[in-house]
Structure formats: C-alpha cells, structure tokens
Amino acid sequence: MRSSWADAVENANSGSVENAGTSGASGASATSKSAYVPPHLRSKQPTAEPPAPSHTGPPSASDRFGYGGASGGPRYGVPRSDYGRQGYGGGGRGAGGWGSRSGGWSREREVNPFGNDDADGLAESTFSEQENTGINFDAYEDIPVETSGDNVPPPVNTFAEIDLGDALNLNIRRCKYVKPTPVQRHAIPISLAGRDLMACAQTGSGKTAAFCFPIISGIMRGGFPPRPRGTRTVFPLALILSPTRELSMQIHEEARKFSYQTGVKVVVAYGGAPINQQLRELERGVDILVATPGRLVDLLERAKVSLQMIRFLALDEADRMLDMGFEPQIRKIVEQMDMPPRGERQTMLFSATFPKEIQRLASDFLSNYIFLAVGRVGSSTDLIVQRVEFVPESDKRSHLMDLLHAQRANGVHGKQALTLVFVETKKGADALEHWLCMNHFPATTIHGDRTQQERELALRSFKSGNTPILVATDVAARGLDIPHVAHVINFDLPNDIDDYVHRIGRTGRAGKTGLATAFFNESNMSLAKSLAELMQEANQEVPDWLTRYASRASYGGGKGRRSSGARFGGRDYRRDSSYNRSGGGSDYYGGGGYGNYGNYGGGYGAGATSAWD
Numbered sequence: 001m002r003s004s005w006a007d008a009v010e011n012a013n014s015g016s017v018e019n020a021g022t023s024g025a026s027g028a029s030a031t032s033k034s035a036y037v038p039p040h041l042r043s044k045q046p047t048a049e050p051p052a053p054s055h056t057g058p059p060s061a062s063d064r065f066g067y068g069g070a071s072g073g074p075r076y077g078v079p080r081s082d083y084g085r086q087g088y089g090g091g092g093r094g095a096g097g098w099g100s101r102s103g104g105w106s107r108e109r110e111v112n113p114f115g116n117d118d119a120d121g122l123a124e125s126t127f128s129e130q131e132n133t134g135i136n137f138d139a140y141e142d143i144p145v146e147t148s149g150d151n152v153p154p155p156v157n158t159f160a161e162i163d164l165g166d167a168l169n170l171n172i173r174r175c176k177y178v179k180p181t182p183v184q185r186h187a188i189p190i191s192l193a194g195r196d197l198m199a200c201a202q203t204g205s206g207k208t209a210a211f212c213f214p215i216i217s218g219i220m221r222g223g224f225p226p227r228p229r230g231t232r233t234v235f236p237l238a239l240i241l242s243p244t245r246e247l248s249m250q251i252h253e254e255a256r257k258f259s260y261q262t263g264v265k266v267v268v269a270y271g272g273a274p275i276n277q278q279l280r281e282l283e284r285g286v287d288i289l290v291a292t293p294g295r296l297v298d299l300l301e302r303a304k305v306s307l308q309m310i311r312f313l314a315l316d317e318a319d320r321m322l323d324m325g326f327e328p329q330i331r332k333i334v335e336q337m338d339m340p341p342r343g344e345r346q347t348m349l350f351s352a353t354f355p356k357e358i359q360r361l362a363s364d365f366l367s368n369y370i371f372l373a374v375g376r377v378g379s380s381t382d383l384i385v386q387r388v389e390f391v392p393e394s395d396k397r398s399h400l401m402d403l404l405h406a407q408r409a410n411g412v413h414g415k416q417a418l419t420l421v422f423v424e425t426k427k428g429a430d431a432l433e434h435w436l437c438m439n440h441f442p443a444t445t446i447h448g449d450r451t452q453q454e455r456e457l458a459l460r461s462f463k464s465g466n467t468p469i470l471v472a473t474d475v476a477a478r479g480l481d482i483p484h485v486a487h488v489i490n491f492d493l494p495n496d497i498d499d500y501v502h503r504i505g506r507t508g509r510a511g512k513t514g515l516a517t518a519f520f521n522e523s524n525m526s527l528a529k530s531l532a533e534l535m536q537e538a539n540q541e542v543p544d545w546l547t548r549y550a551s552r553a554s555y556g557g558g559k560g561r562r563s564s565g566a567r568f569g570g571r572d573y574r575r576d577s578s579y580n581r582s583g584g585g586s587d588y589y590g591g592g593g594y595g596n597y598g599n600y601g602g603g604y605g606a607g608a609t610s611a612w613d
C-alpha cells in the first residue's frame with residue numbers, strides 16, 4: 001500500500017482539514033457540505049449574500065494573464081463572423097463578469113461555494129516551493145506515462161508553473177490542492193496549449209480539475225464575447241458532458257468552486273429534475289454548461305441552448321459516453337447541431353478506461369489530438385486492496401452479512417464504515433436494501449427506477465454517514481467522488497472489466513487507500529481472465545481458483561465486449577498497426593471508421609440511457 005499525494009497534502013496542511021484531498025462534490029469545507037441544496041430543489045437564488053469580493057472586478061482578457069502567445073491558437077482569437085448576424089448588442093461585458101449582463105448574475109451576488117473560508121488569508125499567500133516540498137509525490141514517480149501526438153507540451157511540477165490566473169489559483173488554494181496530481185501535471189499544459197486531448201488516468205486521480213482548470217482559464221483568457229440579445233436562447237462557451245445526473249451535479253459543484261469569482265458562470269442541466277428551474281438558471285447567464293446528454297438534446301431541440309459559441313467540449317467518462325447507450329446522442333450534440341466543428345473548438349476526452357475500439361470512435365471528435373495515459377489504460381489503482389471470494393449465488397446474502405458484521409466490529413465506536421454494494425439490477429437493489437434494513441443494517445439505494453429526488457436523498461444520506469450502506473446499480477459506478485467510502489462490495493460482478501474498474505474506484509480515491517471485495521461464482525466465468533489479469537497488474541493476490549478459471553481458454557475475453565489483447569494495451573490505438581489497416585479518416589497514423597463497434601455486447605442494453613440520464 002502506498003502513501004501518495006493526498007496523504008501528503010493532508011500532512012502539509014497539518015491535519016487542519018480532515019480529508020482535504022477528498023473534498024470532492026460535497027464541498028471543500030464542511031460548511032459548504034451542510035449548506036448544499038440540490039439544484040432541482042433550488043426554487044430561487046439564495047438570499048444569503050457572500051461577503052463582498054475584496055477585489056474590484058473580473059480579469060481583463062488582455063491585461064490580466066501572461067499567457068504565452070498563441071497557446072490558445074487561432075480558435076478563440078476573434079469572434080466568429082456569424083455573431084454579428086444575431087443582433088448582438090455590441091457592448092456586452094467584454095472581459096467583465098456577470099454584473100454587466102442585463103438581468104444577469106452579478107459577482108457580488110455569487111454564493112461562496114466554499115462556505116466561510118479564509119479567502120483573504122489565502123489571497124495573501126502564493127504557491128511556493130516551500131509548501132510543495134512537504135508533499136511526498138514520490139509514490140507517483142514511477143507511474144508510467146505515455147503521450148503521443150505532435151509536439152506534446154512538457155508537463156509541469158507545480159501549479160505555480162502554469163499561469164492559470166490569480167482568481168483560479170486562489171480557488172485551487174481554497175480547495176487545498178497544493179500540487180497537481182500526475183494527470184493534471186500532463187493534461188493541463190496540453191490543454192492550455194489549445195490541443196485536443198484524449199486522456200486516460202486512474203479513478204480518483206483528479207481528472208475533473210484536469211479539464212476544468214484549462215476551460216475556466218481559457219474562457220478568462222479568451223474573454224467573454226457578447227452574446228446575442230433579443231433571444232431567450234443561451235450561448236455557453238464550454239460544454240461538459242457526463243453520463244449520469246449525479247456526476248453532472250458533482251462536476252458542476254466542483255467547477256463552481258474552481259470558477260468562484262473568476263466571472264465564469266457554470267450551470268448544470270440534467271434529466272429527472274424540473275426543466276423550468278434549469279431554464280431560469282440558464283437565462284441568468286452561462287459560460288460553462290455541465291449536462292447529461294438527454295436533457296441537453298431536449299434543450300437544444302427547444303432552441304433554449306445554442307452550441308454555436310462553444311470553444312471547449314469535454315466528455316467525462318468519455319468511453320461510456322461513446323458506448324452504445326449514448327453514442328447517437330453524443331453524435332447528434334457534437335456533429336448535428338450548431339457546435340463548431342473539431343479543429344475550431346477544443347475537445348478533451350477523459351476516462352479511467354479507454355478501450356481501443358472506443359478510442360477509434362472518439363477520434364471522430366478530435367483534431368490532431370494528443371493521447372495521454374497516466375498509469376496503464378484501464379488499470380485500477382494499487383491503492384485499492386482487491387479481494388475476490390468464491391460465493392455461490394445462494395450464499396451471497398449471508399456472506400455479505402458476515403462482512404458487514406466484521407466491519408462494524410472493527411469500526412470506530414461500532415459505527416459502520418461507508419460501504420457501497422453494487423448489484424446488477426434495480427429490483428435486486430431494492431430487495432437487498434429491504435433485507436439489510438430488516439437485519440438492522442441501515443441501507444439505501446440508488447438506481448434508475450428511483451425518482452431523482454430519491455436518488456439525491458440517498459446519496460446525501462450515504463455521504464453524511466446517516467445511512468452507511470448504499471446499494472447501487474452501475475448508475476453510481478462512474479465518477480462519483482464520495483469521501484470516506486471504505487469498502488466497495490461487488491455483490492454481483494459486472495459483465496465488463498472496465499465497469500469493475502470504475503466501481504471499485506469509488507474507494508481508494510485521491511491517494512487514499514480502500515478495500516474492494518467481489519463475490520465471484522459460476523455466473524461470472526466470462527470475467528475470470530480479465531479480472532485475474534487486472535488484479536495481477538495491480539499487485540493484488542490472485543486466488544488460485546481464479547487463476548485456474550482464468551486459464552481455461554473458453555472463458556477468456558469476457559463476453560466479446562472487447563477484442564482480445566486490447567485491454568491492457570496502455571497506449572494510443574493509433575500506434576497499433578492492426579487498427580490502422582482500414583485507413584482513412586483519422587489525422588494520425590490513418591485509422592478512422594468504426595472498427596469493432598458493432599461487436600459491443602454486454603454493458604448497457606437499450607433503454608439504459610433514460611435511467612442514466
């Protein structure tokens with residue numbers, strides 16, 4: 001087990017903030033956590049006013065930041081010619097904040113997403129070598145990093161090396177981020193240089209900030225162009241898409257922290273919540289729109305949102321977004337509406353897993369991109385101890401009970417540690433929750449058949465520890481950053497090894513350690529080989545019986561979802577000769593086309609989208 005950057009951050013902060021590195025969606029401070037109200041329940045702007053900002057206004061695009069020359073490239077230099085046709089009011093707000101937007105958001109009214117932090121004290125200090133030397137990043141020194149593409153910008157070691165701007169730097173400090181994580185070290189300079197990026201890095205390694213920082217900084221750097229007047233359509237400058245409502249909410253919360261007092265306005269839109277509230281929020285002004293695909297398509301079809309001013313497009317969990325369930329919607333949003341084409345916008349794709357077939361598909365959306373893999377593509381972090389136990393179907397409940405009893409006995413003051421239990425079906429989730437509650441284990445569920453309000457309530461109750469057991473379907477498998485999840489139990493294993501990687505990645509985040517237990521039986525044979533390989537790669541103890549199952553050739557490969565050998569490639573598909581024979585389309589090593597896309601089996605059947613979105 002390694003210690004790492006998050007532990008080191010805590011040390012550097014002298015333990016003053018518990019679990020500073022895992023503040024995540026629920027807030028960088030306890031104050032922001034308790035003040036949280038889910039977006040769909042916000043019926044009006046909060047009345048509580050934050051203290052007036054100590055500085056006078058948002059940065060000017062031209063004079064505030066010392067961005068080196070054409071790092072943003074010609075993409076954002078001049079407003080596109082069609083802006084003039086829309087009846088723009090001319091003045092706009094220039095590089096100004098929301099105060100100058102008619103009927104809009106003013107920075108003075110911006111709710112402090114950090115709660116009552118010591119902003120003034122933080123403002124006085126700057127990043128310094130001294131702070132960073134206290135951090136043990138050695139654990140990551142040997143992490144394999146692969147980059148490919150033309151003229152890859154070099155990585156940085158500190159935030160101070162990159163000019164993200166004063167306001168954003170202050171927010172980074174408020175988040176207690178002392179030093180960039182490995183993926184941030186590489187991805188941020190690449191994105192700041194204006195390059196398209198396909199980035200793969202392990203779960204919990206800070207990918208959200210890796211795409212948010214360049215977007216926020218890029219918007220500030222490029223200035224806030226005037227938007228059309230006389231229309232209720234809104235024109236965001238950046239779009240961040242994610243597969244689940246809860247993940248979109250979390251990214252929104254994070255992005256709001258990062259963009260606090262920068263003048264950049266972040267709005268979220270997702271399904272299952274009243275659209276009118278989201279429309280009102282959008283009409284108050286939006287620079288960065290975080291959305292789930294289904295709700296966005298709805299907004300686009302109603303002409304409430306136009307994508308014609310998009311400069312930045314980020315797909316979080318990009319492989320999931322381009323898998324069968326979402327790909328048509330993503331294609332519609334990116335290619336068939338009014339979004340500037342690739343090459344004109346900057347596109348960033350992030351995930352912990354990136355099967356080569358999906359890489360090929362994703363390359364349709366990218367232009368002369370850089371591929372970045374921090375750690376092996378699709379690998380799990382070795383901060384998570386993985387255990388696999390052979391448990392026949394009929395014994396699963398009693399086995400779970402044993403685990404939970406043991407955990408409770410070992411817990412502080414007999415308290416149950418936060419435990420996330422993954423099951424395959426929504427019905428199975430409800431049944432298990434009921435059974436757990438009957439047996440005096442407080443549990444709740446999150447799955448696609450629950451109302452959005454129930455889902456959010458369940459998540460809050462779990463995060464707070466009031467209901468320390470969350471039974472979930474794959475809707476909670478990706479991206480959710482829940483501090484203190486001690487144990488992930490795969491009560492039912494998924495069909496696909498990448499889903500397993502994401503599920504167990506709900507623990508062992510931000511450098512913290514975690515435990516993952518899987519119940520394996522005959523129904524999981526198709527996963528044996530890839531599971532054994534994954535565990536081996538993450539230096540885990542592989543039980544002999546699993547090795548034996550894995551060695552049986554007939555069980556290899558895993559339900560045809562992945563072409564064999566693709567998984568642990570850990571590399572850019574453009575370098576793989578077998579993927580280049582079809583030729584055409586790609587702007588690097590040939591490639592193009594849809595490869596094995598039609599072969600995708602398992603995973604998410606038709607109709608899954610609505611449950612996710």
Ligand SMILES: Nc1ncnc2c1ncn2[C@@H]1O[C@H](COP(=O)(O)OP(=O)(O)OP(=O)(O)O)[C@@H](O)[C@H]1O
Pocket residue numbers: 005006009020021022023024025176177178179180181184201202203204205206207208209351352478479480481505509510
């Ligand atoms: N530079 C940093 N220093 C300390 N903590 C950080 C830093 N960057 C991010 N974090 C924290 O690490 C945690 C994980 O980050 P994040 O949710 O972005 O991971 P991720 O790579 O997107 O994970 P996943 O693959 O599961 O989506 C968060 O709590 C975040 O606040």
